[in-house]
Amino acid sequence: MSDKELVALHAANLVKDGMVVGLGTGSTANLFIEALARRRNEQGLKVTAASSSVVSTIKAQSLGLPLISIEHFSRLDLYVDGADEVTPDMTLLKGRGSDLVREKLMAKAADQFLVLVDQSKLVSRIGEKFAIPIEVIPFAWQLAKRSLEAIGGRGDLRQNASKDGLAMTSHGSLVLDMTFDAGMSAEQLNAALNATPGVVEHGIFLGLASAVIIATDGKVEERRG
Ligand code: 5RP
Numbered sequence: 001m002s003d004k005e006l007v008a009l010h011a012a013n014l015v016k017d018g019m020v021v022g023l024g025t026g027s028t029a030n031l032f033i034e035a036l037a038r039r040r041n042e043q044g045l046k047v048t049a050a051s052s053s054v055v056s057t058i059k060a061q062s063l064g065l066p067l068i069s070i071e072h073f074s075r076l077d078l079y080v081d082g083a084d085e086v087t088p089d090m091t092l093l094k095g096r097g098s099d100l101v102r103e104k105l106m107a108k109a110a111d112q113f114l115v116l117v118d119q120s121k122l123v124s125r126i127g128e129k130f131a132i133p134i135e136v137i138p139f140a141w142q143l144a145k146r147s148l149e150a151i152g153g154r155g156d157l158r159q160n161a162s163k164d165g166l167a168m169t170s171h172g173s174l175v176l177d178m179t180f181d182a183g184m185s186a187e188q189l190n191a192a193l194n195a196t197p198g199v200v201e202h203g204i205f206l207g208l209a210s211a212v213i214i215a216t217d218g219k220v221e222e223r224r225g
Contacts, residue, residue, distance in 0.1 A: 003215035024081020037063035095203030140198030
């Protein structure tokens with residue numbers, strides 16, 4: 001079993017009867033959806049799922065998980081998702097996909113937000129390996145980019161997968177992938193991005209994770225805040 005499968009299984013085993021569980025997006029989240037569906041089918045676990053993306057909705061539907069849409073809840077028992085970077089204080093960088101808005105809403109709405117990663121995602125500071133994904137309203141992208149450049153940001157609009165156009169999020173936003181000076185803390189960056197007009201959402205998840213489940217060479221460790 002791979003490290004990603006191990007953390008997915010570990011998280012699925014933490015789900016209790018009757019829970020409403022948010023499903024993240026990405027390869028690790030997909031493995032969690034599969035493990036959750038197996039528990040439902042094989043052990044009769046009673047669970048209702050809510051999805052953070054079209055891709056996760058289709059995955060959950062194909063495995064028979066009952067779903068409610070985001071309009072129909074104001075809280076979740078649990079939200080389970082992967083991440084691109086995790087710092088020692090459990091600040092996350094997410095958003096390689098195109099569903100940041102729903103992901104952050106669901107992370108915030110959950111009593112518990114479990115983050116599933118392997119060792120390769122652990123970093124000492126946010127932005128160490130990846131640029132920060134910043135969703136911007138299409139008509140405001142140049143104004144937002146200029147504001148971000150004024151605080152030291154460097155980067156550009158994300159291209160689509162075939163590199164012949166621009167990537168668009170499921171909410172119709174464009175994405176600026178920006179790097180910032182290493183001296184800027186995640187707290188400072190989070191506050192600056194939250195205060196930038198035209199920014200819809202960004203990939204820094206600060207103070208949202210309840211636990212990070214990490215797999216390293218077949219061993220699973222759970223870190224709680
Ligand atoms: C999508 C995300 C993903 O959770 C993150 O990119 C990790 O993906 P994977 O589990 O495939 O490594 O934030 O927006």
